[in-house]
Structure formats: structure tokens, C-alpha cells
Amino acid sequence: MTVKCLTGEYPITMMDSVDRFHGNQLVYVGWDYHTSICTANAYPLPPDMPFGALTEAVLPSVLGPHPDFPKIQWDKVEWLLDGQAFTPDMSKSLKDNGVGHKSLIRFKTPGLDGYKGTGN
């Protein structure tokens, strides 16, 4: 369905196209069953950044305060990239792992289901 408009064709401006992010791409990362961190967070990241930098440097800055965070065994984490199960190669870049602009990365930490197992 296209937008009905008064005259001519409805103009399209891609407000969040990748070229507007100064060489970065947007990546969203959410930690399943840890809803005390209220949403997945949005990060502007260089596409050439190694995936490993996500778990070592980026995520701790936001998720670090959660009591479950220090207990995460990263080799046991289950990952979803844009809805599909995947196994990231930590040494390869985001781009080479298939992480694109506005990709959503979700991860589950089996055995760690939030504060007292309540999903918080």
C-alpha cells in the first residue's frame, strides 16, 4: 500500500541510511530474559570492528552492572542474528560475521535467566 498524497508521488527520504552514521553502522544488541535492562541497546559501531570487541568492550559498558553479567560464560552463549541462530567468529569483523546496518543481535545465557531466575 502506498501513501495517498495530494499531488505527485510521495517522496522517500531514508532518515537512517548507513551513510548518515559517520562510517559506523547501527547494531542493536539485546540480552534475552534480562528485562531489568529495559530494551536492546543501539550502538553505532565500525563494520570492521572484531565481533570479540562487542563482548569485551561494548557490552560491559551497558550490561556490566547486572549481577548476572560477570557470570556469563561466553563460549556457552546462544546467539541470534536477525532472528536466525548463528555462531559468531570472535576474531572476524562484524561485517564478515554477517552483521549489517540495523541488525539485531540477541543472546541467551542458559542457566542465567535474570535476578533469581525471574527474567529480570
Add this chain to the structure above:
Amino acid sequence: MAKKLNMRKRYELLTRGLGWEPTYQAKEKVFSNESYEGIKITDWSKWEDPFRLTADAYWKYQAEKDKKLYAVMDSFAQNNAHLNLSDGSYVNALKLFIQGVSPLEYQAHRGFARLARQFSGEGAQIACQMQSIDELRHAQTQIHTISHYNKHFNGMHDPFHMHDRVWYLSVPKSYFDDAKSAGPFEFITSVSFAFEYVLTNLLFVPFMSGAAFNGDMATVTFGFSAQSDESRHMTLGLEIIKFLVEQHEDNLPIIQGWIDKHFWRAYRVLGLVSMMQDYMLPESPMSWKEAWDIYFVENSGALFNDLARYGLRMPKHHEVATAEAEHLSHQVWGIFYNYIHAAAFNIGLPTEAKMNWLSEKYPNTFDKYYRPRIEMWREMEAQGKRFFNMGLPQLCQVCQIPMGFTEVSKNDPMQIAYRVSEFNGEKFHTCSDGCKDIFDHEPEKYVHAWLPVHQIFQGNCGGAEIPDILNWYHFKPEDGGDYKGSADEARWKAMKGEASPATSQSNAAA
């Protein structure tokens, strides 16, 4: 001497007499917005204004109401009546109101002014003109009433500037922008029907009864002063729907689509009200769930039963909204607990008494899901590690709320709901089936969303650091954060003659 005319005759002379057939311009050029949405009007004279209010009667009523309201406001100010509030923290509900709601009144004023110009039926023109003036008056009386609080509390100094820029105010703003940038018939279906008729009680009753319960007689008075206007607007909303559906059978699917869309959009905006109702009022008259059950499930259920004979049904996804009623306020408040350092009002962890009230009002959800969260945060606060979310949230492309809503309808209430669409080679994330449907229907429109988080990353919001952004919002450092330890709390205690923590410490030292 001319005989005095009865109301109906006067009304007819003062409205229908205003219409004329243009002679030197084509009618479709004069009323250029009337046909492009696909709505077919065969006979505008079938429009029945239920109030038949003439301009002179309108001025008279409104002037009387204003006189009363301003007398109350004067005496409120002279008597420093803000000192009668249940607690200083109550004022945070007013901050949310002046930042989030009053600018919508102004937007409604502009929207109805356009309708008054663009509808070719005189009855509709007059009704929209009066509503446009009502909405302007509401914005003004709210600003005047709340300006008294602005003398004593933070966060109320620049609401219109904030409304255009701030991440959480983009939620109400984008809803109205969506309606205003649509055609006139969609606008009136959205604002007069989906919002004013179906959901307005869920906005005004919580704020006004909250005000009454917490000793805020000034706000109660502007609420009363607006109430007779609101009931006129609600009736207009219902009339327009019936009129449009009766005009032509082709209108029905278009109208139903708009009801579906704008119900969901308006419902998402009301998430802010649910938080206010359940977490921000020191004394709560009614929970969000109770209000939803009465005003939506019962009242709107009855309304749509009546509308069934016109072929209209309940808005799509209404059952999701009803299922979410036991979760909504907790989830929205949780978002603000994460980000209160970037807001222009204060909140805080609920007291034990409030937690017990929440347990009682939410027997299926609070103790199981949300009390543990609050206990965890309380433990962290006690260890001096108050949790703030130092990242920026993923936002829904449509409602613009941080994507914190969960899969309540799929019986997985601690799993965040994620929906995604593709358009023009790019991904667009939405928080729910309701928002995804809206996106997928008109993706070209929603790719234009000015999403506050993405705009920050693009460098359009005053800088990269939180203080730069807050400065660009016109927030002052003391406007946000927890109520406990806030400048407002200290001022409230000083006004009430109670020692603030800082003074009691210095007294102890002395």
C-alpha cells in the same frame, strides 16, 4: 421587532447560511484536501452537529468557564495552595502532563483549524472551528495553571521546546504528527474518534482524579473547565464516524483501517499515563488495569456493539492491549527507571506501601515478575550501585517508545517482543504486531520518522555526550534523576518546614 429565533433556527442561519457555491474557482480546488484519501461524501447537509452551538452561545459559555477557572487559579496562587499537595513528588505527574499533553492540545488546535478550512460542509466547518479554539484554550489554561508550579519546581520551564526534541516526548509528538500529516478525514478519525471518543477517559480521568486525590485543586479545576468541551468533542467523534460510514459504502474499509491504526497508536501513547497512574502518584485512586477495564473493555466494548450495525468492529489488536493491561505500567516505568538521568522529571523506587498496593491491583503479575525487579534494584541502590542504563535504547520505528514491551500475548511475558520489516533494502524494527502492521501499510511514511536515538548518533542533537544532549533539550542538570535527593525534594521539605537531609547533617555537625 423581529421575533426571537429558536436555537435550531439560529443554528441553521449561523452555520448553513455560511456555505455558498464558488463561481470563479472550481469547488475541488477550493477544498483541495477533501477527496484524495478516497472518502466519498455525497451530501454534507446530512451532517448533524449534535450540539448546534452557535458562535455567540459558544463565546458566552467559554467566557463564563474561564472566569471561574482564573478565579480559582488566582486564589490558588495567593494561598500558596501547592503546599496542600499530598507530597512534592506528585508534581512529577504535572511535569509529564505539561511536557507531553499540553503541546498535543496545541497540535490539535492546528489540526482542527485545517479541517475547518478544508471541509466543504458548513456544519463540519463550524464544529471543527470551535474545537480548534477549544484546543487552543486548553493549551493556554493548562500552561496558566501549571505556571504556578513552575515557580516552585523544576522541569516545567520549556515544554514546547522539549516536546519537539526529547526522546520520550517524541512518543506523543509523533502520534500527532502522524495524524496531522495525513488527510483531513484520517485526522478526524484519529483524534476525534480513536483518541477523544475511545480513549480520552484513560487520559483525563487518571490525571484529574489523581490531582483530586493528591490535593491539586488547580488541576482539578482546569480539568472540569475542559470537561464540557471534551464531551462535545467525543460526541463529534462519534457523529463523524457514523456520518462517514453512512455517506458511502466505500468509506467503511478505509475508516476501519484508520480506527485500527489510530487506536493502536493512541494506546501506545497512553503507556506514559499508565506509568503516571501506578507509579508516580503518591496517592493512587485507581490502577491502570482498573481504568482499562472500565473505560476500554466495558465502555468501548458497548460502543462497538452499537457500531456493529454500521459494519464497524473492535480495533485490531485490542485483545493484545487488554492482555498487556497487567504489564504495561510496570514495563513503561522500568524504562524510565533505566533512563531517568535523561528525563526532566523525577521518579524513585516505590515505597513498601505502594508495592503492596501494586500486588493487590496486579495479583497475576506484580509479585511474580515486577516485585523481584524492584527488589533487585533496591539491593543495588543499597550497595551504592543504583542501576542506570548507560547505553541508548532501541526504539520502535512507529510508536518511538524504547522497545521494552514483551510477548504477553504469546505467554512469554519476560521476553522482549521484536518485529522487523524490510523496506528499500533497510531493516525497520517495531515493538508489536500493532506497530508492525502500521509500518507495513505505509512504509514510505514511517521511514521518515525522526528517531531520537538515531538522531543523536547522527550528530544532530547538540553533541555526543549526555550533558550536551540534555542541554540541547533545554534540560537543567537538576531536572532529572531520582526524586530522593533531588532539588525538588529539598525545596519541598524546606517549604513544608521539614529538615532536608543536607540540613539535618549540618545540624548534627553543629
